[in-house]
Amino acid sequence: MIKKLFSHSIIYALGPQIPKVAGIFILPLITKYLTAADYGIIGVVTAYTGLLSGLQDLGIAVPMVNTFYKHPKRWKFIWRQFHGFISVWSVVFAFLQAALLYAVIPEEAYDNRLAIILLNVVPIALFSTTINFCSRYYQFAQKPLYISFVSALVGIITMVLNIVTIVHFELGYLGWMLSSALSTFISFVLYAIPLYYKHMIRPILRFNRKYIYSQLKVALPTIPHNYSAYLLNSSDRMVMDILGININKLGLYNLAYTFGNYFEFGGNAVGMAVGPLTTNLMAEGNSNAEEKLRNLIFFLQIGFISVSFLVCLWCKELFQLLINNVELQQAYGIAIIIIMGYNYRPMYWAVINRLCYFEKTQHLWKISLVAGILNVVLNFIFIPIYGYMAAAYTTFVSLLVIGFSGFLFNTYKETTVADIKYQPLFWLVLIIAFTGIVLVLKDTATVYKIAITVLTLVAALIAARKYAPVD
Structure with missing residues (x-):
């Protein structure tokens, strides 16, 4: 597998x-x-x-x-x-x-x-x-x-x-x-x-x-759910346009979000590979398959957090290497917040793929559309106060909402095996903690970043080995 x-x-x-x-x-x-x-x-x-x-x-x-x-x-x-x-x-x-x-x-x-x-x-x-x-x-x-x-x-x-x-x-x-x-x-x-x-x-x-x-x-019924992708990923630039944010500042934010999109594209690729695997495991309908599915999600979550943390740790250097424009290079801080928000995906798949398989699609909007609307509302509230940078933080919060709120709904709980726990609160706190850490370390010296990279890779490999999926 x-x-x-x-x-x-x-x-x-x-x-x-x-x-x-x-x-x-x-x-x-x-x-x-x-x-x-x-x-x-x-x-x-x-x-x-x-x-x-x-x-x-x-x-x-x-x-x-x-x-x-x-x-x-x-x-x-x-x-x-x-x-x-x-x-x-x-x-x-x-x-x-x-x-x-x-x-x-x-x-x-x-x-x-x-x-x-x-x-x-x-x-x-x-x-x-x-x-x-x-x-x-x-x-x-x-x-x-x-x-x-x-x-x-x-x-x-x-x-x-x-x-x-x-x-x-x-x-x-x-x-x-x-x-x-x-x-x-x-x-x-x-x-x-x-x-x-x-x-x-x-x-x-x-x-x-x-x-x-x-x-x-x-x-x-999946349309509100699909529409949430827009509300989460693109509506912030529409709100900026409506609020009259300078086109150059909007451009800096859009460039930063482009790097978030690269991480999202990678997540989409993993999701396309994961979809058939999760469907087959759910189709088996037994506790052993459910445990394999849970371990697969944990394995992916460890991978997502580790990769995003390391990318964000070196984000400043990546911008300097890839962006041949001093003005545009300053957007790396925004990219870090957005990239870390996309760590929600594995836990999101744990809920969404299950609801789709059991044809509970009428409940998807409760997870996705609510998070999307929250993002728009927060943008209208905070962008006029704190400027375009606020959109990155509101997106981060909203992405975590869409990733973890589904675990609270009875519709999801009714389709799961009671003794298979996904520990969503633990993973939520871990994502927030790693985001705070990388924001503190983003401008640290290169020698320290190298040491942190090595330690992160070793810790990730040890943690992932426990949940590595097997056939």
């Missing part, structure tokens, strides 16, 4: 997220040609694009995974109907996105308003559905090798496109968006070939409406 977890996590890390992750390797080149204002415009556009993101697939991912595991002989036919329905909906959704972007694009980007809209909505309307369906198939089937091929190729192309558009043509934020759109198209082509011609999962546009509506009863 541990071999599969690590190998699949690495492959998924190079999957659909690679066009974004690849950007870290060329930061020293492109940051010389990007300003805080460029990052600010990208941040505002991303924030408003995400405003409707919870509606993009109408929550159909949950019926997809349930169908795959529960109807092994009919899942392809059902997926084809899902594909047809979501393909039609994606066009409608893209028009909604276009209208919103037209209204909110920053004044500094008015000259490129039409280009910004097209580069952001065309991939949604034409490409995203195919990419999502094919990548989910390989995820659920635990066959990630093709994802590895696509990710490597698209990653290389994306890096080249960013260099050409930002460095050579000096298109700034527009070059970034153009590279992203072209990369999405290339991914679409590479995923469409196996999905439509090898696996024969082609969309049925004359889908069974009655069946789709019945599945939406399971899917739609």
Whole structure:
């Protein structure tokens, strides 16, 4: 199990997220040609694009995974109907996105308003559905090798496109968006070939409406849950825009959050590998499997805390190495707080994957949407008082809420084995403690950081060995 977890996590890390992750390797080149204002415009556009993101697939991912595991002989036919329905909906959704972007694009980007809209909505309307369906198939089937091929190729192309558009043509934020759109198209082509011609999962546009509506009863309750991702990850930049925060300060925050996104992408990769493993363990339905599942979550939690702590410990040096812009280098302190907040994920999976497997999706909003709304409310309260830095702390608090609040609900407790304890309070305190420690140590001398790194690695290996998952 541990071999599969690590190998699949690495492959998924190079999957659909690679066009974004690849950007870290060329930061020293492109940051010389990007300003805080460029990052600010990208941040505002991303924030408003995400405003409707919870509606993009109408929550159909949950019926997809349930169908795959529960109807092994009919899942392809059902997926084809899902594909047809979501393909039609994606066009409608893209028009909604276009209208919103037209209204909110920053004044500094008015000259490129039409280009910004097209580069952001065309991939949604034409490409995203195919990419999502094919990548989910390989995820659920635990066959990630093709994802590895696509990710490597698209990653290389994306890096080249960013260099050409930002460095050579000096298109700034527009070059970034153009590279992203072209990369999405290339991914679409590479995923469409196996999905439509090898696996024969082609969309049925004359889908069974009655069946789709019945599945939406399971899917739609997940929309508030999915929408929480926006409220937690992007709404802060929308709030800053509404409150009139200077575009340059907004850009510094957006750059810092970019590093948080890199950590999130890594977490998503692990989550894609973990999902099938947790589902299989829950499907066994016995105490031994439940204990294995608990140990897997503990193993992951130790890994997340250790890796994030070490990354944040060296965050100042990473910014100096990767950011070829003195003004932008000052954002490392914000990145530390955001990165540490993403330690919530393993405990979050322990709750969310269970609720989805037992089709208790109507309760997801109590965990995720509440945390997202809390983030928005706290931002409106504290940003006017303490400035844009406050958004990092409110995000940290809200991420921990979404990660740990689910353990308090009876719906979760009813689906667990009573004697298998996840000790959420212990892990919550540990994350907060490590965050405080790394904030104190972030500017310490290099020699001390080396010593702390060695001690952390040794302690993490000893702790993780106890819970290392086995087949």
